[in-house]
Amino acid sequence: MRLKYSVHGDRMKSEKAAPRTLEQPFQGLMAFQLRQASVLVTADLGERLAGLSLTMTNLSVLLMIQANPGVTQTELGKALVIQRANLAPITATFAARGLIKRDQIDGRSHGLSLTNAGANLAERAWEHVTANEMHLLHRMTAVERAAIVGLLQSLRPKQPGHLQGSPL
Amino acid sequence: MRLKYSVHGDRMKSEKAAPRTLEQPFQGLMAFQLRQASVLVTADLGERLAGLSLTMTNLSVLLMIQANPGVTQTELGKALVIQRANLAPITATFAARGLIKRDQIDGRSHGLSLTNAGANLAERAWEHVTANEMHLLHRMTAVERAAIVGLLQSLRPKQPGHLQGSPL
DNA sequence: TATTGTTATACTCTATAACTATA
């Protein structure tokens, strides 16, 4: 059994009990809570997706192609705030895995769309996404969830191009 | 100078004038909103802190030392979910910058605390943190903010050691 | 034998620059 507190003077060398409970000065900050919650959700979903050989960034690209067939990489990069240079290896891997096909638009750009295999994978991944939502958010009511989503959305700036990193 | 729209009317092939608005199939998901909001807050705060030569991970370490003088690196690592191995270069840099001092506890561990320079830097950094809160969250009322913080806190699992990454 | 701090290393994600081939 572990003590929650320790008397400073007589710490027993033989017992490793009572590890100090540290102050966390940024506990009340929105930025901190946001990041903690994001890390938590991300870790859970990331584990689920690893079984499909997908990262969350990869999945966001896959789902965007599914929802916007014929999209180009440049368009994808702008929407997901991923550099063109970093998108290239992602789509190359998808193509190598037979998940997407590229249809020539003109001499330099292609329209991307899912193959059947890609659509199947997206469907299985989507089940993980919804499972993740259920698993992590079951403590909230639907109304609370909607309120938070709405409020978080209001944080986003109107002018694009300000975000860093990928959205999912 | 570049026009936002084409006055010359008809282009033959791909119109750059009307960039396609892409569907974003995960807009309504909590995981997505959380990550987007976190990235947004993180980017804003990161820019503010760069002027102090601090990353957010660095700052979380600095603030934890300030709030818990005499803390060891192992304790810090557990509280902030940072590997001991990754904490070493952070504290080494802090010591080299004269921000912290290390007092020998026993032959192998030191208690960390801020120097005056460290406390001054922490104070300036804290102003950036609160400025970041104000700047990004001014669209919410205090009541809404508190509600969100409380709800986000309820997401956190009771057993520790489950988180990945650093909290701020 | 376990713990503290450290070094070395690898892997992921992201940013920048530069190249190619088109337009």
Added chain:
DNA sequence: TATAGTTATAGAGTATAACAATA
């Protein structure tokens, strides 16, 4: 001259393994 895609590379951040000194 500008754009689409690509390649190469550098920088963070984080993970594991191993080591020396100490408990």
